[in-house]
Amino acid sequence: MNGLTGEFARGVVRENPLLRLMIGLCSALAVSVKLESSLFMSLAVIFVLTMSNIVISALRRVTPENIRIPIFIVVVSSFTTIVDLVLRAYFPAIYSRLGVWIPLIVVNCIILGRAEAYAYKNNIIRSAMDGLGMGLGYTLVLLIMGFVRELIGTGAITLLGATLIHMGSRFEAPILAISFPGAFLAFGLLMGLLNKLEQRQRRAK
Amino acid sequence: MLKVTSSPHIRAQENTRYLMRWVLIALAPSALYSVYLIGTNALSVILVSVLSCLGVEVIWHNLRDGKHVSRTWWELVFLLAIPLLGMVPALGAFVQWIECVAILVVLWFEREHRFDGSAAVTGLLLAMVLPPMIPWWVPFFGAILAIAIGKEIFGGLGYNVFNPALVARAALLISWPRYLTAGWFKPVVDASTSATPLVLFKNRLGAEVSAVYGPLLFSNTGGCIGEVSAFLLLLGGLVLAWKKVIHVEIPLAYLGTMAVFAALAHNDPIFHLLAGGAMLGAWFMATDYVTSPLTTKGRILFGVGCGFITMLLRLYGKAPEGVTYAILFMNMLTPLIDRSLRPRVYGHIAKPVRGGK
Amino acid sequence: MIAVKGFRGGVHPPTNKHLTEDKPIRKASEPARAIVLLSQHTGAPCEPLVKVGDYVKVGQKIGDSKAFVSASVHSPVSGKVASIEPWIHPALGKKVPAVIIDSDGQSTLHESVTPKGSAESLSQEEIRAIIRESGLVGLGGACFPTAVKVSPPKGKTIDTFLLNGAECEPYLTADHRIMLERADLVVEGAKALMRAAGVRKGIICIEDNKADAVKAVERALRGVSGLEIAVLPTHYPQGAEKQLIKAVLGREVPPPPGLPLDVGVVVSNVGTAAALATTLRTGLPLISRIVTVTGQSVVEPSNLEVKIGTLFSSVIQDCGGLKGEPGKLIMGGPMMGVAQYTMEAPVVKGTSGLLVMSPEEAREEEGTNCIRCGRCVEACPVNLMPLFIRAYTEAGKWDMVERYDAFDCIECGCCAYVCPAKIPLVQWIRLGKNELMSRRKGGK
Ligand code: SF4
């Protein structure tokens, strides 16, 4: 089973989809403005990614080579529609905030990328692990960015209506953190930090 | 022992510090004059900005080079903790001075650090593009942004793509717009005019601005710390040009383009040259070596681009001023300009078509 | 007088010529032992023509090569060949074979040393043969064999001959003194060189900081047709061949391996012309040259006529020795000269000067990162972008080093001179060129 944990762990750091493969950035930069939207977006991505990886892997022997991409899209969009409807039914507030990004999961490069690069060539269990790992890597980055950006940019963290942290009324939040430049800045810094840490680790070895 | 080095064996006197020193000298009259006109508020913004930039540079370099690491961490914590004193009611009004003294103490501890002077220039330029009536911590964070994000993270002196002072200003403008678009220096105590000439101009109060050449040149207009006197800025710019510290192509192309654009758009060219950050931008910001092109042709193109975008933004943009974004935009194009406008090498027939990748 | 066009770039370092410009040329004392390197020029090294123990006379040929691009060497003294062994070469910094002769102090002339005639009385072929036999090379420092220079390959025509008296290197005054004291030799030599190369039109190029030399040459030119003077504004590196051609004629030599020949020009140094005239008159081959010994650390800076093969230490002794510890010993001028690690290297044909710097002057200032000020780009007379060549060399991106035309660099030093960040740009560019060279040889 060691191989499987490897499949799983790989997506978290070494091949982190956002910081390393640098795919699926547009939605990540947009939704990381708030911890809450980051969280729900991540859950949606984990669900769609894992499920579609499983299904695509299961169908890989019967999928004709030259029409595989349309088939992937059909699979992915089915799961995306499920997420879309569930969110709309049970979390209308969050759904309205995430807006177009949920339907856009269909064309998210992470999902299509993993389908093409991994699930189409590997067995179901491995593909599921890959989906989970990649999803977790995505989640980790999104949560960090969402937390930092919301905390700095608004001075508070609210989750499902409850205020978890409040910096006090004297804190004058820089809007930079929740603006688009702030998203790029936070992402760039995170990427630099990861490289720095890895460099240090490599040197220590 | 005979020393063996590669030729040449003599070097010109000018070094990096010398150049930076002259930029500071050229900016000094404007800075001092605004302190004289505006008072302690301007002084505090300038001091906080310059000292913080120096402090950030020392700390960053020490941590980067692994010098005095533990001592430096303590210094960092020390300097970042002082703003918290602002919570104490009795100290609230003095925190900026305490911070300044604290930074001085840190700099004294780090006195063997070799400053190249660029951080001081960045600090002073940053102060010049901030309104004087802002909380002291705005320039403080601005300095951190300028040096850490604007410069050091790219690799330090010479590697940054954007002018650090303008990066900081843009970031501050996004972060705390209400401080950055108010708090102007108001020479005439007149509650009804709390806007800069450019804001007035934007609001189509043209009649009011046509009579302001004198004030624009010699003081008495609303604006940032560095905008009190276009005349002193021009003087400083000319000193730099005379000492061959800056390349005059940039300001000439910049201001020339602005004037032509304004005239074509039936605006008053002289007003546009004197108002707002045009002088400061053209002579001191756009001429920053690191972020401007290397060849004469490139610099002219750069200046023209800056002037053109500035006027576009002033006349058709949402905000009254466009210097910051014009220069930042052209900074971005600088590597491209450097690669495409290479000088024709001696003896080569045509311009090499084999530029960079 | 010729209208001068000038060239782009370049610098104006302090010339410091006052140390020696008023000092008449004087003969250095005879060396007790002469070390004649067998490779003093661009091209194939010489084979020794003598054996250890042989007795040689002044002016006797002791080394030659069959190769076309080469120049023979002659004994500067009379005496016994003590040994033939490798000795340090001041320009290359490594050891090359040398003939070492112990002087008997007699200065007995070799039988071949007889007056040859004058520029008018000799034919083109005769002059070329004399040049070849006398081992004459460009005395400006490049040491390119003159015989090769005046024998253009078939199909190339030369229309202009430039006599280079610019002497743009700071400190050096050897050419200045030659033009001032031996103007007639310079003119005679120029005529001979023109005849050898088959050129009708010659221009003597002198920088305007040598007004007295201009006067002297003007006087010597009276009644001479085909030769003119061009007075150039002082501007480093005007004495570099390519820049001189651009400044005087407005022509640009094609990039390496292009030669001045390709634009119909031959350039020669005034010292070379004077040496040729001496050979014609006396028959003596190239066995001595004028060397400017200068610098703050030299007790008595002078212009010396030194026998080739004299050790630097003895030349400096001739100038009263040194004040205190030397910081740097440079063969040539401060801009392009070569720093020496020992005083025991011999004077070669290309030794235009010996500059001794005090330890203070030799101290290197600590620099900063490149601040992209563009000064190096502005100063480069070849219009290169030295900062990029350095950056790509440092990064090991060799294709980019080549794309930024590193091979066109003439190593004049202007870029490093002006750099406020004190980056040793020339050193980097040389490194880049060497690496590219070895890659070319190895790979493609
Ligand atoms: S002169 Fe020096 S600092 Fe200026 S651009 Fe060239 S290498 Fe950089």
Ligand code: SF4
């Ligand atoms: S790059 Fe070469 S040719 Fe250009 S200034 Fe430097 S040394 Fe001279």
